[in-house]
Amino acid sequence: MIRLFKVKEKQREIAENANGRAPVKKQSAGELRLHKDISELNLPKTTTIAFPNGKDDLMNFEVTIRPDEGYYRGGMFVFTFQVSPVYPHEAPKVKCKTKVYHPNIDLEGSVCLNILREDWKPVLNINTIVYGLHHLFTEPNYEDPLNHEAAAVLRDNPKMFESNVRRAMSGGYVGQTHFTRCTC
Known part of the structure; x- marks a missing residue:
């Protein structure tokens, strides 16, 4: 019996791939929403996004902010984003990879931004978080x-x-505390 199921499964897989394409991986609702958010990003000119694991891993990416005003003008700060499959019902986990002297970012990279904690709502998106991070550099709290x-x-x-x-x-x-150079 087990062989029969394996044969049927293999036949189904062959039929699905008859068009010569690789099997399509089903995306979670979180991945679909994240794909939409990323396609609609409207980043400030001082901000870039990168996918170190390639475009196949949208759930983990980096955002680099280069403030052009305020105390942190001329610096370059990299943030990692880890997005849960239940996004947008849970805020992404955001860490600062760059060691920075900042009242709202500790030396381990934890970020104090209300929309990443108690004020997160599913209507918020990646763009909102990026602008929140950007605001931390122009108006530290x-x-x-x-x-x-x-x-x-x-x-x-x-x-x-x-x-x-x-x-x-x-x-x-x-x-x-020693800090590594982070100026552009």
Whole structure:
């Protein structure tokens, strides 16, 4: 009996592939929605998207932001996106690969952005997240920090904060923490 099922399965596969094309992998609802979101992206001119695993793996990609204003002007910051098959019902997991001195991004790359946590709604999309990340670089928020030290410096001494950001982006130390150069 088992052989019979294998034979029938093989015949069905041959019939489906009779047109010479590879079998089509079924996409999850999340993959379909993500494909739509990516096709409709309207990225700022300072932002690019890349698929390190190729176009066959849309669920994992990188976004690079190069701010052209604010404290982080001239820097290059790479974020990884891991999108769940249940997207858009669950927000993508976003991490900053670039070590950055920032009140809303900790040294491990975790990102404090409300739409990635409690304010996520299925009507939001990848474009919304990219603009949210971009906004973190133009308007860092010391009131909701992940890096409390950077937030305190931004709040109490903006000039010192700017100096620390420049030093970190140039590949120097801020306190005991070394940052890799990330300027373009």
